[in-house]
Amino acid sequence: TVVVAETAGSIKVAVVVCLLRGQNVLLGRRRSSLGDSTFSLPSGHLEFGESFEECAARELKEETDLDIGKIELLTVTNNLFLDEAKPSQYVAVFMRAVLADPRQEPQNIEPEFCDGWGWYEWDNLPKPLFWPLDNVVQDGFNPFPT
Ligand SMILES: CC(C)CCOP(=O)(O)OP(=O)(O)O
Ligand SMILES: [Mg+2]
Numbered sequence: 001t002v003v004v005a006e007t008a009g010s011i012k013v014a015v016v017v018c019l020l021r022g023q024n025v026l027l028g029r030r031r032s033s034l035g036d037s038t039f040s041l042p043s044g045h046l047e048f049g050e051s052f053e054e055c056a057a058r059e060l061k062e063e064t065d066l067d068i069g070k071i072e073l074l075t076v077t078n079n080l081f082l083d084e085a086k087p088s089q090y091v092a093v094f095m096r097a098v099l100a101d102p103r104q105e106p107q108n109i110e111p112e113f114c115d116g117w118g119w120y121e122w123d124n125l126p127k128p129l130f131w132p133l134d135n136v137v138q139d140g141f142n143p144f145p146t
């Protein structure tokens, strides 16, 4: 038990936003200790007292200045980051959202964390994908309504 206790890392919850506009989804290339220079959906740590929807709207606004309209829960995945300096585990809550105003364009509000945002078709996603996203894509996940 002591061994497990010594190696146990933190478990956090991240909310991940599949922001859909027509046939496109918003992705940005991360600048971060986790997944540096890989393409990811807007995402962020769930903060104490927040609902998943509130976190999605807050993180999207913080990172892109975009205002979310309708939003719903899609799926949840469990991601172990064991080969990092500090092991961690993220439960990723994937939400689907649309813009309140579809004419709004994303701004790169946190250039220290993101190279910039772009719209991509699901079957034409940029590479390399941030591995938690790549995992769900490989498993056939598709955020677009069928
Ligand atoms: C695993 C990953 C989704 C971790 C949390 O996402 P993030 O690094 O974008 O977090 P913040 O936007 O809250 O800084
Ligand atoms: Mg953030």
Ligand SMILES: [Mg+2]
Residues within 6 Å of the ligand: 044, 045, 059
């Ligand atoms: Mg955050």
Ligand SMILES: [Mg+2]
Residues within 6 Å of the ligand: 042, 043, 044, 045, 059, 063
């Ligand atoms: Mg983020």
